[in-house]
Amino acid sequence: MTIEKPEMIEFRDVHKYYGDYHALRGITASIRAGEFFSLLGPSGCGKTTLLRTIAGFEGISSGAVLIDGKNMAGVPANKRPTNMVFQSYAIFPHLTVEENVGFGLRRDPRSKDEKTRAVAEALEMVGLKGYGKRAAHALSGGQRQRVALARALILKPKVLLLDEPLSALDKKIREQMQLELIRLQREVGITFVLVTHDQEEALVMSDRIAVMFEGEIAQLADPETLYRRPASRKVADFIGTMNFLPAKVVAEDANHTDVEVAGFGRMHLSKDQVMAGNGGEGASVGFRPETLTILFDGQQPTDRESMGTITEVVYYGDMTYYDVKLDGTEEPMRISMRNVFGRPVLDIGTRTRVAWSPGALVLFR
Amino acid sequence: MFKGGWFKLYALVYLTFLYAPIILLPLFAFNDATVIAFPLSGFTTHWFTEMLADPTLKQAVKNSLIIAVSSAVIATTLGIFASRASTRYEFPAKGGIMGLIMLPLVLPEIIVAVSLLVVLLGLGVNLSILTVILGHVLICTPFTIAILSSAFQSLDKSLEEAAYDLGETPASTFRLIILPLVMPGIISSLLISFTISLDEFIIAFFLAGTEPTLPVYIFSQFRFPSAVPVIMALGTILVCLSILLLTIAEIFRRRGIAKSGGKDTGGFL
Ligand SMILES: Nc1ncnc2c1ncn2[C@@H]1O[C@H](COP(=O)(O)OP(=O)(O)OP(=O)(O)O)[C@@H](O)[C@H]1O
Ligand SMILES: [Mg+2]
Numbered sequence: 001m002t003i004e005k006p007e008m009i010e011f012r013d014v015h016k017y018y019g020d021y022h023a024l025r026g027i028t029a030s031i032r033a034g035e036f037f038s039l040l041g042p043s044g045c046g047k048t049t050l051l052r053t054i055a056g057f058e059g060i061s062s063g064a065v066l067i068d069g070k071n072m073a074g075v076p077a078n079k080r081p082t083n084m085v086f087q088s089y090a091i092f093p094h095l096t097v098e099e100n101v102g103f104g105l106r107r108d109p110r111s112k113d114e115k116t117r118a119v120a121e122a123l124e125m126v127g128l129k130g131y132g133k134r135a136a137h138a139l140s141g142g143q144r145q146r147v148a149l150a151r152a153l154i155l156k157p158k159v160l161l162l163d164e165p166l167s168a169l170d171k172k173i174r175e176q177m178q179l180e181l182i183r184l185q186r187e188v189g190i191t192f193v194l195v196t197h198d199q200e201e202a203l204v205m206s207d208r209i210a211v212m213f214e215g216e217i218a219q220l221a222d223p224e225t226l227y228r229r230p231a232s233r234k235v236a237d238f239i240g241t242m243n244f245l246p247a248k249v250v251a252e253d254a255n256h257t258d259v260e261v262a263g264f265g266r267m268h269l270s271k272d273q274v275m276a277g278n279g280g281e282g283a284s285v286g287f288r289p290e291t292l293t294i295l296f297d298g299q300q301p302t303d304r305e306s307m308g309t310i311t312e313v314v315y316y317g318d319m320t321y322y323d324v325k326l327d328g329t330e331e332p333m334r335i336s337m338r339n340v341f342g343r344p345v346l347d348i349g350t351r352t353r354v355a356w357s358p359g360a361l362v363l364f365r
Numbered sequence: 366m367f368k369g370g371w372f373k374l375y376a377l378v379y380l381t382f383l384y385a386p387i388i389l390l391p392l393f394a395f396n397d398a399t400v401i402a403f404p405l406s407g408f409t410t411h412w413f414t415e416m417l418a419d420p421t422l423k424q425a426v427k428n429s430l431i432i433a434v435s436s437a438v439i440a441t442t443l444g445i446f447a448s449r450a451s452t453r454y455e456f457p458a459k460g461g462i463m464g465l466i467m468l469p470l471v472l473p474e475i476i477v478a479v480s481l482l483v484v485l486l487g488l489g490v491n492l493s494i495l496t497v498i499l500g501h502v503l504i505c506t507p508f509t510i511a512i513l514s515s516a517f518q519s520l521d522k523s524l525e526e527a528a529y530d531l532g533e534t535p536a537s538t539f540r541l542i543i544l545p546l547v548m549p550g551i552i553s554s555l556l557i558s559f560t561i562s563l564d565e566f567i568i569a570f571f572l573a574g575t576e577p578t579l580p581v582y583i584f585s586q587f588r589f590p591s592a593v594p595v596i597m598a599l600g601t602i603l604v605c606l607s608i609l610l611l612t613i614a615e616i617f618r619r620r621g622i623a624k625s626g627g628k629d630t631g632g633f634l
Contacts, residue, residue: 057526077529090527094545104531177594 007069008033008159008191009054014063016049022282023049024060025215031159031193031208033068036185038194038202041212042238047195050212051161054193056080070108083152083284084161087168089144091136097123098132100147104155122150124256125184130245142173149181153188162194166201191283199239203227211235232277233284233364242286243333247363249283259363263306265347267358278364291360294322294352296343301355302314308333310350324354387604394597400594412598418593425582432494432569432578433562436501440558441551443502444509451510452517463510470507477503478571485572492574500568505558512557512618516550549617556614559609579603 009031016024023046031037039047052058056077058332065072067081076322083104092100102119110118123129126146131139139147152160165181166174182205185192196202202209203223210220219231230236233244250266251258257269267285278284295301312323312333320339323332335354339345346352397407409475416422449462450456469477481500490496520543564581573581583599586592 055526055530057529077526078534082530084527084530086523086527088523090521090523092524092527092542107532151527151531225422298578302457 006033007031008035008067009193010064010066011050011076012064012066014050014053014065015061016046016053016058017061023215024053025218027063027215029210029217029220032190033191034189036182036192036194036205038196038206038209039212040196040199040202040209040238043197045212046215047197047212048163051084051163051193051195054080054159055082055084055161077173081158082161083155083157084163085145085148085152085165087163087165088189089148089165089168091139091144091147093137095136095138096132097128097134097136097147100136101132101150101154103151111141118154122154125153125187127180141169142177145169145177149184149309152192154186155192156188159191159193162192164195164197167196169200174201181205203239211238213238227270229275229362230286231275233286234277236362236364241334242291243292244284244286244364245329245331245333247283247285248356249363249365257363259283259285263305263326264297266355269358269361271362273359273361274363274365276365283363283365284345286362287333287344287356287360287365289321289334291356292324292333292335293355294324294335294337294346295355299355301353303355303357303359306354306356308352308354310346310352313348317344322346324352326354366541390597390604391601393594394443394601396594399591399594401597412594416598421577422582422599425577425579428494428573428576429579432497432501433559435468435498436505436562437555437559439498439502440505440509441513441554444513445547445551447506447511448517451505452514452520453522458606466510469504470511474504474567478568481568487624491577492572494573494576494621496572496574497569497576497578501558501562501565504565504568505561508561509558512554513547513550516547516618520546525535549620553618555615556610556617559612560610564603564607580631 007030011027012031014024014027015022021110027050039050039092041047049058053060054067054072055361056075056079071081078323092103098119101122102115105118108115118134120129123132126149128143128146128150131143132170136144136147139310147167148165162181166177169177178201178279181192181194192304194202194205203226206223208220208222208224211218211226213234219226219235221229221231226235226239230242236242236244245261245264247259247261249257250260255271257271257274258266259269260266290321293301295305308324308326308329310322312321314321320337322337324335325332333354337343388536391400394412395408395410396405397409397411398405447463447466451459456462478500481496481503485492485496524542524546525538528542529535533541564580565578568585569578570581570584577585579599583596586596
């Protein structure tokens, strides 16, 4: 239901070499105004490098980076309408919290009073009201993070860049900060570009995500599409868990593809379930663990049903993960079940019925 | 137990050997006799007053101070440039160049002094305070680089980037962020090179011409037995001054590391 927003950042075939090393290999993408955008990928894929080309810390070898329609070639970092929250937070240790937050206002023509008020507002926004006079080097990780946010947001940049801002925090505070960042982004309406290698974090926080591998964007989509319709096996593997089974394409027309999968039989798939990118290994189908359901006594499948044997049980409290080897398949499939009240946890070796639906799977070829 | 005993004994002998002669300095500086021998004959401050009245000594002190202050300032300035360059930028033959700059640290001073003398005389330069400053800058610079590199090294690069990002120019970033954070290192470098220059003898002896520095003056006075107690008095003052300056230098170096949030990787003291 969202109206297509104008583009805030545009990459046009951006390449970056570090000596002989090809770190960015033709990035073409755009980031919309006011969206929470994430760059997600494994370590060393070039996320930080791409972020730094927006900030102006890293020059590009070819291509163009545009911010709000302006080509940034030759524009230095201190003249770009972007601000950055660094992974190490980069809080100036010899200044107070207040001086840190107000640092970017030095060249601002406003009066001293107005600046003081702006600093106080910024501190309040990040939940650090009354911390202004503290020495910056005496803050906790979470507090530093907030100071870094306030310091960057006080300049009202067009784009806020965040390089793994939560990776140094422990799990509880990280989850709390994730929600707070989302709230903050909605409040200020600034375009956020977040770098992360944590797929869960990206799914939770982003409007759209670019998944990167080895200097290239493998898929750019909203979290749901990314999860339900990953564009390649590699993306599917990186985001969440997916069961893969070898498949054989038996018939094909303009809108449908028919496949034969051992243990599941013949299936009639619609076009939007068919992806390229199986990595040249023939074809395979993928199931997410929650799209398969173990049927308990008396339950009826909504679509199809197979028989299998439980080979592994992993209990997580709210969930149980079962590995089930379906009759006729080679490898066990991972199935996740919510531990609803009154439902038993099954044992290894139990024979069980499994419900599934061809509509939930994705074909990679 | 037994092992610990031997170590204690070793430490005791070591420290006695190191500090006993220095403790003798003030002992004889306040002793009422021209001969340096036990038993002590009485307390006097005579040697200190005599010291203050000597015009050649005053001139030597003045020369030494001029040389030490100039050498400290010049060597530290050079050290700032070199450490900044070596810790932040990559350039061809960096290792080789830095090695050459640090070489005087291990080169015998007498070799440095003699070669400088030959070159300066060959060039027809008159020996003066300036030539001593030149020599002292040469031997102090490696020390300043060693101290300042550790200060620049412990500086997180993203601090600089954050300052650019917030609208500062490279020059104002240097002034507002880098300089304050390495200031303790700079002060400690100034103090240490000042101390090195102040009691350096060989280069000063070779290059001073007719302008003796304090150590050269002291050496020349040892020919006259009557002057020895005065030298003891002077030595007492110098030892106190050196200890004071080195302590201040180390305090500043440690404070610098604590401030920029780095880990102490061991300094000079
Ligand atoms: N200054 C540099 N000189 C040479 N190579 C570099 C430089 N910076 C990054 N690289 C290389 O470029 C690649 C991408 O680096 P980048 O920092 O963008 O990775 P990343 O995706 O942010 O990874 P991480 O999750 O580990 O931070 C890496 O292989 C890295 O070794
Ligand atoms: Mg990174």
